[in-house]
Amino acid sequence: MIMFRLLRWSASFALAVCLLSSGAASAQSGSLEDFCLSKGGVWDAEEAACKATTIIEMNVEYPVELAAQLPAIEYAVDEFVREQREEILALGTDTLYPAGRVMNFYLDISSDVFYHSDTIASLLLTVSNYTGGAHPNSFFKTMTFDLENGIQLGFNQVFPPENNPLAIIAPIAQAQLIEKLPDLEESWIRDGASMDSANYRNFVLTEDSVIFYFDPYQVAPYVYGPQQVEIPLSELEAIMAPLG
Incomplete structure (x- = not known):
């Protein structure tokens, strides 16, 4: 380490x-x-x-x-x-x-x-x-x-567009957010975590996952604070570029 x-x-x-x-x-x-x-x-x-x-x-x-x-x-x-x-x-x-x-x-x-x-x-x-x-x-x-x-x-270097990564990432992220925020109107999440790479511009790579971060107001009102979702690499390997 x-x-x-x-x-x-x-x-x-x-x-x-x-x-x-x-x-x-x-x-x-x-x-x-x-x-x-x-x-x-x-x-x-x-x-x-x-x-x-x-x-x-x-x-x-x-x-x-x-x-x-x-x-x-x-x-x-x-x-x-x-x-x-x-x-x-x-x-x-x-x-x-x-x-x-x-x-x-x-x-x-x-x-x-x-x-x-x-x-x-x-x-x-x-x-x-x-x-x-x-x-x-x-x-x-x-x-x-x-x-x-x-x-x-950047996002496109880690998740090449030709692999259509958002077709995999967006549904997983939306499902996690809906589960985390059950009382929230789902349109917030559908819009803020839609299949637009700009919505997933903030991410970090760990040893075994990718964490995506969402600013306040992006997927929920300010009172809910910032949000994040973590997706195991095992679910994303097929759409990621080879990394060291």
Whole structure:
């Protein structure tokens, strides 16, 4: 068994933005305080300025030993983390939140590594964030790598289209989800786990199974949370490409 370590790093940012000064708002009707509030800020009477603050906390669990094995893995992980950081920072600098005052945003990325063999590894990144709204959001990002050849393997590389893999995968996944969620309207599952490869883009390979991950809202309402199904390799060998 190949062992790996995870590096966790975190960062916090407080973004204070001066939205307007008393001079800029003098032409507006109503009080400066009300006008400032309408822009998502707090009126600082002492400085005669409208201010908004966004606090952003970011935590990333980085798969150090896996990423160190291949430049392709390091690049893929770094690009994904960079995109998520830039997105939440961009949202944090958008001050037009209703009655915003102080916005507390966060981004959390956790990592899990799975080995199908000594040469095939999968990475599961679970992202949770809050950028305002009724509740946090979460989603999955998976990557599978051929360590021997230094390449990333997508769904079509693992499950060649000519083998018509979704004709096997989709019915099994739907049946598992229906059994797990007996009170749910089945149309959620039929749509979110239909025979579309995009629905099965998030998967990892273990030694004896394939695990497919479904984001909140994909196969069930948010209250049901994310879902996953695990299918033994013995049921999928006929539709899979030869792997190391």
